[in-house]
Amino acid sequence: MRIERITAPLFAANAYLIxxxxxxxxxxxxxxxxxxxxxxAQANGVELVASLATxxxxxxxxxxxxxxxxxxxxxxxxxxLEDPIKTTAGSVLPMQSAIAPYLPWNPPKExxxxxxxxxxxxxxxxxxxxxxxxxxxxxxEGSIILLLAGAPSENLEFAQGDPxxxxxxxxxxxxxxxxxxxxxxxxxxxxLPGGDVKEMRHSLRTFxxxxxxxxxLLPGHGPLTTLEREIETNSYLRQARKIG
Numbered sequence: 283m284r285i286e287r288i289t290a291p292l293f294a295a296n297a298y299l300i301x302x303x304x305x306x307x308x309x310x311x312x313x314x315x316x317x318x319x320x321x322x323a324q325a326n327g328v329e330l331v332a333s334l335a336t337x338x339x340x341x342x343x344x345x346x347x348x349x350x351x352x353x354x355x356x357x358x359x360x361x362x363l364e365d366p367i368k369t370t371a372g373s374v375l376p377m378q379s380a381i382a383p384y385l386p387w388n389p390p391k392e393x394x395x396x397x398x399x400x401x402x403x404x405x406x407x408x409x410x411x412x413x414x415x416x417x418x419x420x421x422x423e424g425s426i427i428l429l430l431a432g433a434p435s436e437n438l439e440f441a442q443g444d445p446x447x448x449x450x451x452x453x454x455x456x457x458x459x460x461x462x463x464x465x466x467x468x469x470x471x472x473x474l475p476g477g478d479v480k481e482m483r484h485s486l487r488t489f490x491x492x493x494x495x496x497x498x499l500l501p502g503h504g505p506l507t508t509l510e511r512e513i514e515t516n517s518y519l520r521q522a523r524k525i526g
Contacts, residue, residue, distance in 0.1 A: 420482025
C-alpha cells in the first residue's frame, strides 16, 4: 500500500492518494490537485476508482469532477456540491476571488452518499483499501473522519515524508484522515456556514475518547501529527475535553 500526500495550491489543502494492487482512492481532491493526482497514478500504474470527501468545502472537493471518478460524500454535506463557493464561505466574492484560477466548477458526474459508520471496502472498488468512518460535525454539518482499516502489516510506503513528524511511520500505525476536524496544534473553523461551536467541542471530545492516542493523524491542512501529541499540546482539544 502506498500513500501520497498532494498539497493543493488553494489554502494548502492536503489531498491523499492511497493505492494498493493497482487501484487508487483519493481523499479530499482540492482545487489544483487533479493533474498531479492523475500523473502520480499513471506513473505508478494505478487506476483511480473513487474519491472520498471528509466534508464538502470547496477547498476539499473542487477537483473531484476533474478526476472523472465517483465521489463519496456524507448526506449532510451533499448539498454543497450545488454551489461549493457560496456554501463554503457564505459571501461569494472573497472565495470566488481565491478560487478564480480554478473556475469554472465542474461537479462530479457520479455522487454516492455513504453512511460513515458502515463505509467499508464493499463500497469502494479498490481491493485491500477500506475505511471506517466517524461523523464529526462542527466544522460543517457533514464532516467525518476516515480511519484506514485493514492496513497490511508490511509494505506500507509513505511516498512523501514529513520532516516535522516526530517519529518514523510504521506499517502497524492506525492512520486517521481527519479533514478539518483537527490539525497539528489547531482545529477547524466553526464560523463558516454550517459550523457549530458546541458540535465541534463534542466531536473533538468524542474523537479524543474513542481513537487510539497512538494513531497517526493525516489532516486536511498542515503536517502529520499523532493524537497523543495533540492531547498533550493542542490547547483547542484540551479545552474541548474540559468543557465538553
